[in-house]
Amino acid sequence: MTKKITIAIDAMGGENSPKKNIEGLNIFLEKNHNRNDYLIKLFGDENRIKDHLSKFNIKNDNVEIFHTDSVVSDDETPLSAIKNSKNTSMWNSIKSQIDGNSDISLSAGNTGVLFVISKMILKMMSDVTRPALAGLWPSKKGMSVVLDLGANIECDENNLVDFSEMGAALFKSIFPDQKPQVALLNIGSEEIKGTEILKKTYVKLKDLDSEKNFIFNGYIEGNQIMNGDSNVIVTDGFTGNIALKTAEGTAKFVVDNLKESLKENIISRLSLVFSYFSLKKFKSKLDPRKYNGAIFLGLNGPVVKSHGGTDAIGFYHSIDLCYKIMKGNLMQEIKNNLSHLNDREKKN
Amino acid sequence: MTKKITIAIDAMGGENSPKKNIEGLNIFLEKNHNRNDYLIKLFGDENRIKDHLSKFNIKNDNVEIFHTDSVVSDDETPLSAIKNSKNTSMWNSIKSQIDGNSDISLSAGNTGVLFVISKMILKMMSDVTRPALAGLWPSKKGMSVVLDLGANIECDENNLVDFSEMGAALFKSIFPDQKPQVALLNIGSEEIKGTEILKKTYVKLKDLDSEKNFIFNGYIEGNQIMNGDSNVIVTDGFTGNIALKTAEGTAKFVVDNLKESLKENIISRLSLVFSYFSLKKFKSKLDPRKYNGAIFLGLNGPVVKSHGGTDAIGFYHSIDLCYKIMKGNLMQEIKNNLSHLNDREKKN
Numbered sequence: 001m002t003k004k005i006t007i008a009i010d011a012m013g014g015e016n017s018p019k020k021n022i023e024g025l026n027i028f029l030e031k032n033h034n035r036n037d038y039l040i041k042l043f044g045d046e047n048r049i050k051d052h053l054s055k056f057n058i059k060n061d062n063v064e065i066f067h068t069d070s071v072v073s074d075d076e077t078p079l080s081a082i083k084n085s086k087n088t089s090m091w092n093s094i095k096s097q098i099d100g101n102s103d104i105s106l107s108a109g110n111t112g113v114l115f116v117i118s119k120m121i122l123k124m125m126s127d128v129t130r131p132a133l134a135g136l137w138p139s140k141k142g143m144s145v146v147l148d149l150g151a152n153i154e155c156d157e158n159n160l161v162d163f164s165e166m167g168a169a170l171f172k173s174i175f176p177d178q179k180p181q182v183a184l185l186n187i188g189s190e191e192i193k194g195t196e197i198l199k200k201t202y203v204k205l206k207d208l209d210s211e212k213n214f215i216f217n218g219y220i221e222g223n224q225i226m227n228g229d230s231n232v233i234v235t236d237g238f239t240g241n242i243a244l245k246t247a248e249g250t251a252k253f254v255v256d257n258l259k260e261s262l263k264e265n266i267i268s269r270l271s272l273v274f275s276y277f278s279l280k281k282f283k284s285k286l287d288p289r290k291y292n293g294a295i296f297l298g299l300n301g302p303v304v305k306s307h308g309g310t311d312a313i314g315f316y317h318s319i320d321l322c323y324k325i326m327k328g329n330l331m332q333e334i335k336n337n338l339s340h341l342n343d344r345e346k347k348n
Numbered sequence: 349m350t351k352k353i354t355i356a357i358d359a360m361g362g363e364n365s366p367k368k369n370i371e372g373l374n375i376f377l378e379k380n381h382n383r384n385d386y387l388i389k390l391f392g393d394e395n396r397i398k399d400h401l402s403k404f405n406i407k408n409d410n411v412e413i414f415h416t417d418s419v420v421s422d423d424e425t426p427l428s429a430i431k432n433s434k435n436t437s438m439w440n441s442i443k444s445q446i447d448g449n450s451d452i453s454l455s456a457g458n459t460g461v462l463f464v465i466s467k468m469i470l471k472m473m474s475d476v477t478r479p480a481l482a483g484l485w486p487s488k489k490g491m492s493v494v495l496d497l498g499a500n501i502e503c504d505e506n507n508l509v510d511f512s513e514m515g516a517a518l519f520k521s522i523f524p525d526q527k528p529q530v531a532l533l534n535i536g537s538e539e540i541k542g543t544e545i546l547k548k549t550y551v552k553l554k555d556l557d558s559e560k561n562f563i564f565n566g567y568i569e570g571n572q573i574m575n576g577d578s579n580v581i582v583t584d585g586f587t588g589n590i591a592l593k594t595a596e597g598t599a600k601f602v603v604d605n606l607k608e609s610l611k612e613n614i615i616s617r618l619s620l621v622f623s624y625f626s627l628k629k630f631k632s633k634l635d636p637r638k639y640n641g642a643i644f645l646g647l648n649g650p651v652v653k654s655h656g657g658t659d660a661i662g663f664y665h666s667i668d669l670c671y672k673i674m675k676g677n678l679m680q681e682i683k684n685n686l687s688h689l690n691d692r693e694k695k696n
Contacts, residue, residue: 222593245570274619
């Protein structure tokens, strides 16, 4: 790792780029004006980036620009991207990691392409069976990590054990003061429930002498994801993606219904005057922009994917996430957890 | 089918039985006092049932009691139940279906045991590859059917096609005026997304000349379950159960946060005075008791499972569901849909 935490940002990825990316950066710089332990490298069209930097009056020694001529298009398929994406802003930001010039990269661009070129450039860590996409999830006790959210449709028990170790490392890097509590997502909490793969994973995680890295809580059901008793929730990418999208849809459905109810007549509208600040706080707590940023784990360097449609505030939260997980030594935490796993496997 | 719609109720299943079961029945009788096209058969302890009937002053020619000495315990495993559950209130209510004395049965008792003895007594319909558990799900446009919710952890393409046909039949029996719109739950809406089994199911459903029975909308993602564009959502039992529980947990999380926010200070509490009726309506719309009742499909007779912990209102909704789906000729609808499927398969 370079001495400063170096974050490579694809300034051209996502809707309204590079405007929202630079605006998000501006929020990050303002919130961290008293820090000097980071370096931001912006990859993309130099002139357009400079335009937006000057709009926000950003003159900061901790921000550097690296010009690229091209951008990964949203229509690009992962397959065509291998040929076409070289020297794009996305490609070069990830490339800077393997060249040792950055610690982590962030893009709000084409998801499929980002995964393919991340894997191609960074390659998998030698001890990892499969990379995984981890997300942040609000919970009663704060925030949890859920993985895999869609990188692997089908997973075996070794993949799921790796995800547990990597997810625990990620959680620890973000929340150094909390002990990771790992659980497997299942359709019942009894040991005999679920698929054969889940049962095998359960046995492996129970056998694993993991106490120093995390506590294994066994199975949880979907309704327990958000109660906060477990803060690292492990599942295959198909199930994780369905759970994530279902939760998003349900939250939207409930909130839409609430809005409709509170606007239906004059009296209920009047109530909005009195509940304004409380409802604002309620909305802020569940603001999806706070949880923006999925982390691609298991490669020789972490890659963060921001939602393409998010705004400057959402993009700021992704930059902040990059900073936090590098500050928390994510890569070292992963190596620690996995080496411990390998010790056990060699013994067996 | 007997001339009257005959509903066999396990009066002893679930928490607070037979009280809540009889109280729920009382609501049903009051709401249907002008109808005479149904017959309720109550299975369980005759004296206790009579006690509760008299408490609610129920004297109705459409209610009959069938005494049983024993009850399926909550601790019973499906395996031990095969030996121990004979002549229980649950067993005899299902048995009355195969004997031709009832059209449908309802229990709030032990779920695992209910499935096992339902399958044992009623047996699978000859054209069905696997039975499925279907549930009701609130949507922007009213109510949808989701299946399988946990009867089959793993499913192949033939199972999923059967579930589509049975789910469409169920939806049509409840909402005769609406055309079922079937969708497969997946992690993307493009044809190339998802597991091999989903892709094969997609092709089969596209090929199926199903227009007269339902419209096939292709894939939907988890966040589209509740938008109402599709009203029959098909998935395997593992994924369906995760989605259902995740939705329950998310709704609870959002509503709990809302409550907390609105009670946090005097001003926001004051708003509750003005929003009282609107919030009550909001709460009522999302009241899980309205969606209480999962339907076990694919056997020679439908079995409805009420949530064990629900109250009289929830149990009433399950009785009402039994009445509605029999009024809507569920079994005939299923046979229609499946015979059509078989015609196609024979041609291929």
